Amino acid sequence: MKTQKITVAYKIWLEKDGKPMLGKGGAQILEAIKTEKSVSKAAEKLGMSYRYVWNYVDRMNTILGEPVVKAYRGGKQGGGGANLTMQGEQLLKKFKQTEKRIKETLTNKQRPKA
Numbered sequence: 001m002k003t004q005k006i007t008v009a010y011k012i013w014l015e016k017d018g019k020p021m022l023g024k025g026g027a028q029i030l031e032a033i034k035t036e037k038s039v040s041k042a043a044e045k046l047g048m049s050y051r052y053v054w055n056y057v058d059r060m061n062t063i064l065g066e067p068v069v070k071a072y073r074g075g076k077q078g079g080g081g082a083n084l085t086m087q088g089e090q091l092l093k094k095f096k097q098t099e100k101r102i103k104e105t106l107t108n109k110q111r112p113k114a
Contacts, residue, residue, distance in 0.1 A: 008106050012099055014091065021063045022091055027099075029053055030084060030092045033069055037081045060091075 013023035022030075032042035033053075043053040060068045068088035074080025084092065 010102060010106070012095065012102060014095055014098075016063050019063045021060050022095055024099075026056055026060065027092060027095045029056055030068065030088055033057075033082050034084050034089075034092070037083060039069070039071060039082045042082075064091075 011023065013020050013026075015021055028046060029042060029048075032045050033039060036042045036045055039053055039057070040050050043050045046053070057069050064087060066087055067085050068091060069082050070085050071082040072080055
């Protein structure tokens, strides 16, 4: 009989009042907006539509009750862009910390003594 490798899989998301708010895809969106300083550039970088990214951000804003991204309109000279708000930064940080802790726990090779 062939030995099968069994691994543990997991998904993490942050909720507010039982409503899913931020998962891995959302964290990637926030990270891309932070890096690119633009919703449209973030969407392009991730291979997502601008509308999908804005709808995801808007859903987070609605659930949270405050904005996670602050967008600035461009004018004739351009200048538009976007940044994470303090709340957006905190959400992204919390997600990354939680993901890191879980990954470290699951990949810990030490076994407890019996």
